[in-house]
Amino acid sequence: MASINKRGTKQWNVRIRRKGYPLQTATFEKREDAETWARDVESKMDKGAFLCTKEAERTSLHEALDRYIEEYAPSLADHQREVNRAKFLQKRKIAQMSLAKVRGMDIAAFIKEREAEGVAGNTIRLDLATFSRLFETARKDWGMEYLDNPVKKARKPKVSRGRERRLQDGEEEKLLKHAPEDFGPVIKFALETAMRRxxxxxxxxxxxxxxxSTVFLPKTKNGAARTVPLSPAALNVLKELPRDIKGSVFRLAPDEITQAMKKARAGAKLKDLRFHDLRHEAVSRLFEKTNLDIMQIQMITGHKTLQMLARYTHLRAVDLVKSLAETP
Known part of the structure; x- marks a missing residue:
């Protein structure tokens, strides 16, 4: 039988003694939370389904993220970005909670905090994805199979429609003019291939x-390898680069590409232009300036589903209208 005792003015301590099980204790700020926990534990004991949660109770979310960074993040394609996100999450208030005590309501509170900070829905979803991977890893690989994944119980924020930033007349020339010498070829190549940073x-x-006239990508964002056909312009970019048969083609790390983009954008005085917008521009041009069908374009761009390319189809429709108007 559980005993619930008040400690101070804001804490309720629960102790459960049951033959055949180690003493179970927990402390809560609200009595109703203490009662809920006690009922859940005793119910599982009655059914023979109880598993001791001491390890998860002793491990804070912050500590679990440390282990996640060391053991799991290196297996991801863009592991450095995941490491950076995990370190950011360690600074949040929720990271001080133990794994066993994080619930859907705590995840919901985290979402509200991020929304109040003006963070985009997709960014919050990426935060939640890291939390979710952490709980699944703890449950499947760290022997904490009793853990629930609280992320699955929280309402996910809506994702805003994809960015529609296109290069306007003269902007490509301005960007190239102010780009660092080693970054100009990257811009040209991105606009010809729609490849990600x-x-x-x-x-x-x-x-x-x-x-x-192809390049092979053994590892991509969606996990599938793909071969990208090169246009004559993309091919010329590669032919003009110094070649090291075993080395990197552009010799720039992802973060260096981002920094070079910021410098070029500032020098050209272009507003709200990001490197990923060049991919959007490149895909748009494939719809506007080629006769490739959507399946062929998907093979080039590596979009996981045709639905992700659906927002570009209006560009092809505009061209069809022009063609119909020119038909005698």
């Missing part, structure tokens, strides 16, 4: 086939 940074000469 990480894909461009990871491109190595051994995966470049100049005679076949």
């Amino acid at each position: 990480g894909e461009i940074a990871a491109l190595r000469w051994e995966n470049v086939k100049l005679k076949e």
